[in-house]
Amino acid sequence: MTVDLMDYEALVRDAYRLIVRKVLIRVAKTGLPGDHHFYVTFDINAPGVEVPDYLHARFPDEMTVVLQHDFWGLEVDDAGFEVQLHFDGKPTRLAIPFDALTGFLDPSVQFGVKFQGDDEIEFSVGDFAGHAGQSSNAAPDFTIGSDSVTEAAQPDSVESDDEDTTNKTGEVIALSNYRKD
16 A cells, blocks of 8 residues: 555645635625525634634534625635625624635536545536525535535525526545545
C-alpha cells in the first residue's frame, strides 16, 4: 500500500471550497445570474459559525440555507462568508466559514458537492433527486450519492419552483473509489 504523502483528498476538498468561494464572490458583486440559486449546508457546530441561538436550537447539528430571492449583505473573504436572511420574519445574520461547509448545490445547473468528512468528498454534475417542486417551508432532499441532508432551514420568503418533479440521479464520483488500500 502506497501512502499518499501529497494529501490529494485535502487538495481536492480545498479546490471545491475555492469554487464555492469564487461563486459567492461573483454573486456578492453582481447578484444571482439567471436561474442560479444555492443550497448551502454547513456544520452548525464548526468553529467560527455564527448563528442565533434560536436557529442553533432548531438545527443542532447541520443546517441548510437557500440563497435565492431574499438575502442581502453577502460578504465573502478567504475564510468564509456572511449573509443576512429572514427566518421567522426576522432579519438574521449568519457567518459561515468555508471549512464548515458540508454541501453546496446549484440545482439550476445540477452542480453539487458534498463534503463527507476529512477523507471523502463527492461531487456531481447532472440531475439531482428531489430538488424540484419543494414548498417554501422545506428545503429539497439534498441528495448527492447515498446520503441525504435531513435538517434544513429555508428563508421564509423563498418561492417554490414549478419544475418537473421527476427524480433523477446524476453521476457521483467519490474519491475513495480510487484509493488503493
